[in-house]
Amino acid sequence: MDFSDTPEEAAFRAEARAFLDAHMPLKAKGAHVSRAMTPEDVAASKAWQRLKAENGFAGILWPKAYGGREGTPMQQIIFGQEEDRYAVPTTVFNQGVGMAMPTVMSFGTPDQLARYPRPALFGDEVWCQLFSEPAAGSDLAGLRTRAVRDGDDWVINGQKIWTSYAHFADFGMLVVRTDPGVAKHAGLTFFVVDMTTPGIEIRPIKQISGSSNFSEVFFTDVRIPDSQRLGAVGEGWKVALTMLANERFTVGKAEGPDFDDVLALAQQVDLDGTRAVDDSAVRERLAGWYIRTAGLKYTRLRSQTALSRGKAPGPENSILKLVSANKLQEIATFGIDLMDMAGAITDPEIAAMRGLFQQALLYAPSKRIAGGTDEILRNIIAERVLGLPADIRADKGLAFNQIPTGAR
Incomplete structure (x- = not known):
C-alpha cells in the first residue's frame, strides 16, 4: 500500500487546493448537519457545479468532448478529498454527473450523447434516479411500473418511490417492465424521461428529520418517444447494473459525525x-x-492504491458503505445517550456540537438503505468475495407474470 502521492498526483492536489482556496472557505469543524434542500440551495449547487466545470474539476474522468478533463481516477479521488475540507454547497449533481451521465455515455445514441452530458456537467440540468418502487427496492428486478409500445411511443403507468431530488429534477433515469412474459431480469427496458412530461406527478415525502429530499413519483399514461430509450428493448437490467455500479461508488462514504466528533x-x-x-x-x-x-x-487507501497503479479496485466500496453506515448510526445513538436529557434538544444554537448528533440520529438509518441495503452488501461480499453459495431464488426461471404474489 502506498500512502504518498506520485509527483503528478501531488501537482494535481496543489492545483485543486489552489482552486478551492480561491473560491470557498474551509469547512468549520463538526459541520455535517443534514437538512432539507431549498430552491436557494439548489441555485448555489448549480453555481458551484458550473464553476467547477469551467475550471476542469467537475468531469475529471469525462471526455473533453463533453467538457471533461480526461483525467485519472486518482485525480477524481484527490479532488474529492480536497473538496471535502471546504464549505461547498450541498450538491444535487451526484446522480446526474456521477451516475446518470456515465450510463448515457455507455449506452446512449449519438443524439442522446449530443443532448444530455454537457448541460448536466455544467449545472444546467438536474437528474434523478427512478428505480425503487413500493414493492421493489432491494429486489429491483421485481418492479411493476409498465411500459406498453404504441407506435413510436411508449405509454407508462406505475409508481416510483424514494426518488432523491425528484422535485428539483429536469430529467430522470427510468427503468420499467416492458415484457411480463419472460424472467423478471429479462423483461426490463431503460428510458430517459423529461420530468415535465404530462402525466407525471411528484409528491415530496416528509422525513422524520424535517427534510423532504425525496419523493413519490406517479406515472399515469405518460407517453415517452422511443428515441428516449437507453439501450435495447429488454436489456434494461444491463443498463441499470451499470448505473448501480456508479451509485455504489457515489454513496460509499456515510457523511456525519465520526470518531473525532464523538x-x-x-x-x-x-x-x-x-x-x-x-x-x-x-x-x-x-x-x-x-x-x-x-x-x-x-481500506480506502487500498482502493486508491489500486487506482493509482491502473488497476480496478476490488470489493472495497461495498465494505466501506456497509461499515461506515453502521458506524454512523452507532455513533449518533451513543452521542445522544451521552447527553442524557439534553439529547432531546435539536436547536443547533443550544444543543451540544450544534445538534450534530441529533440530526445524524434522524438521517443515519437511510444511509443503510440508499445505494444498497446492509443485506445486499453482505450478499455481495459473501458471494463475490468469499465465494459462499448464493441465496436460494424461488423465482429463478419463472416468467414474471407467473411468480406467485400475495392477495391483492
Missing part, C-alpha cells in the same frame, strides 16, 4: 461528576470506533 463530545460531557472520556466503558466504545475508523481509512 471523542470531542466525550471530552465535554459530564458523567457522574467526571468527564465521560475518563469512564472505562466510554473509552472501550471509543476504542472500537477508532479501530473501525482506521480500518475504513486503510
Whole structure:
C-alpha cells in the first residue's frame, strides 16, 4: 500500500487546493448537519457545479468532448478529498454527473450523447434516479411500473418511490417492465424521461428529520418517444447494473459525525461528576470506533492504491458503505445517550456540537438503505468475495407474470 502521492498526483492536489482556496472557505469543524434542500440551495449547487466545470474539476474522468478533463481516477479521488475540507454547497449533481451521465455515455445514441452530458456537467440540468418502487427496492428486478409500445411511443403507468431530488429534477433515469412474459431480469427496458412530461406527478415525502429530499413519483399514461430509450428493448437490467455500479461508488462514504466528533463530545460531557472520556466503558466504545475508523481509512487507501497503479479496485466500496453506515448510526445513538436529557434538544444554537448528533440520529438509518441495503452488501461480499453459495431464488426461471404474489 502506498500512502504518498506520485509527483503528478501531488501537482494535481496543489492545483485543486489552489482552486478551492480561491473560491470557498474551509469547512468549520463538526459541520455535517443534514437538512432539507431549498430552491436557494439548489441555485448555489448549480453555481458551484458550473464553476467547477469551467475550471476542469467537475468531469475529471469525462471526455473533453463533453467538457471533461480526461483525467485519472486518482485525480477524481484527490479532488474529492480536497473538496471535502471546504464549505461547498450541498450538491444535487451526484446522480446526474456521477451516475446518470456515465450510463448515457455507455449506452446512449449519438443524439442522446449530443443532448444530455454537457448541460448536466455544467449545472444546467438536474437528474434523478427512478428505480425503487413500493414493492421493489432491494429486489429491483421485481418492479411493476409498465411500459406498453404504441407506435413510436411508449405509454407508462406505475409508481416510483424514494426518488432523491425528484422535485428539483429536469430529467430522470427510468427503468420499467416492458415484457411480463419472460424472467423478471429479462423483461426490463431503460428510458430517459423529461420530468415535465404530462402525466407525471411528484409528491415530496416528509422525513422524520424535517427534510423532504425525496419523493413519490406517479406515472399515469405518460407517453415517452422511443428515441428516449437507453439501450435495447429488454436489456434494461444491463443498463441499470451499470448505473448501480456508479451509485455504489457515489454513496460509499456515510457523511456525519465520526470518531473525532464523538471523542470531542466525550471530552465535554459530564458523567457522574467526571468527564465521560475518563469512564472505562466510554473509552472501550471509543476504542472500537477508532479501530473501525482506521480500518475504513486503510481500506480506502487500498482502493486508491489500486487506482493509482491502473488497476480496478476490488470489493472495497461495498465494505466501506456497509461499515461506515453502521458506524454512523452507532455513533449518533451513543452521542445522544451521552447527553442524557439534553439529547432531546435539536436547536443547533443550544444543543451540544450544534445538534450534530441529533440530526445524524434522524438521517443515519437511510444511509443503510440508499445505494444498497446492509443485506445486499453482505450478499455481495459473501458471494463475490468469499465465494459462499448464493441465496436460494424461488423465482429463478419463472416468467414474471407467473411468480406467485400475495392477495391483492
